[in-house]
Amino acid sequence: MNKYESVLIARQDLGTSQVSGIVSDLTNVLKKEGGEVVRVDSWGLKTLAYRIKKNRKGHYVLLNIAAPATAIAEFERIMRFNEDIIRYMTIKVDAFSEGKNSSEDKETVEDAE
Amino acid sequence: MLFQRVKTLLKTKKQLKMRSKDNMNKQVFFKKKKACPFSGEDGMTIDYKDVKMLGRYVSEKGKIIPSRITSVSAKKQRELSRAIKRARYIALLPFVAN
Numbered sequence: 113m114n115k116y117e118s119v120l121i122a123r124q125d126l127g128t129s130q131v132s133g134i135v136s137d138l139t140n141v142l143k144k145e146g147g148e149v150v151r152v153d154s155w156g157l158k159t160l161a162y163r164i165k166k167n168r169k170g171h172y173v174l175l176n177i178a179a180p181a182t183a184i185a186e187f188e189r190i191m192r193f194n195e196d197i198i199r200y201m202t203i204k205v206d207a208f209s210e211g212k213n214s215s216e217d218k219e220t221v222e223d224a225e
Numbered sequence: 226m227l228f229q230r231v232k233t234l235l236k237t238k239k240q241l242k243m244r245s246k247d248n249m250n251k252q253v254f255f256k257k258k259k260a261c262p263f264s265g266e267d268g269m270t271i272d273y274k275d276v277k278m279l280g281r282y283v284s285e286k287g288k289i290i291p292s293r294i295t296s297v298s299a300k301k302q303r304e305l306s307r308a309i310k311r312a313r314y315i316a317l318l319p320f321v322a323n
Contacts, residue, residue, distance in 0.1 A: 119274075119315050161319035170316070174274070201315050209272060 121170040147179020261298040273311035287322035
């Protein structure tokens with residue numbers, strides 16, 4: 113079982129409930145292959161630094177996963193076929209990082225207001 | 226005798242190098258004694274998700290700033306570069322900024 117960190121960007125046309133539906137589908141796929149999702153962190157709708165597939169904004173979701181390598185291969189395969197996910201990146205990590213970073217900035221802005 | 230001559234030759238070469246380097250650095254980059262902000266026990270961690278931190282090591286045009294200006298150690302500069310490229314891939318940082 114290795115530790116992975118996966119960031120995926122979903123199309124801006126989707127609602128937050130649909131995005132969490134996609135995430136739960138992916139979680140089930142991982143569970144079937146013997147992995148588990150340790151943490152799900154949704155950064156919400158953010159403006160992209162450049163246009164991806166004609167989208168200017170996207171729903172960011174961060175997943176911390178502990179799974180065997182075959183489960184990750186299946187996980188990425190499903191994401192490749194899903195048209196709602198416009199970009200994904202899975203990285204193998206030694207330890208899960210605490211703290212959200214991208215959503216931290218958002219929270220501080222809200223507190224200040 | 227020969228060895229001594231070689232030694233003196235090397236010394237002057239080194240002095241020449243150092244002198245020209247000093248001149249260059251004095252003109253442009255004055256603070257050369259800064260420590261790497263990531264090394265040591267209380268150094269910052271390099272995380273590709275931390276856009277605010279990464280943005281400090283990227284120029285206005287979006288290019289990665291060389292370590293001779295930011296005084297980041299070589300190993301950390303490689304990690305930083307990798308993190309910036311990952312952040313660019315997931316559109317947290319632009320490839321080219323205007």
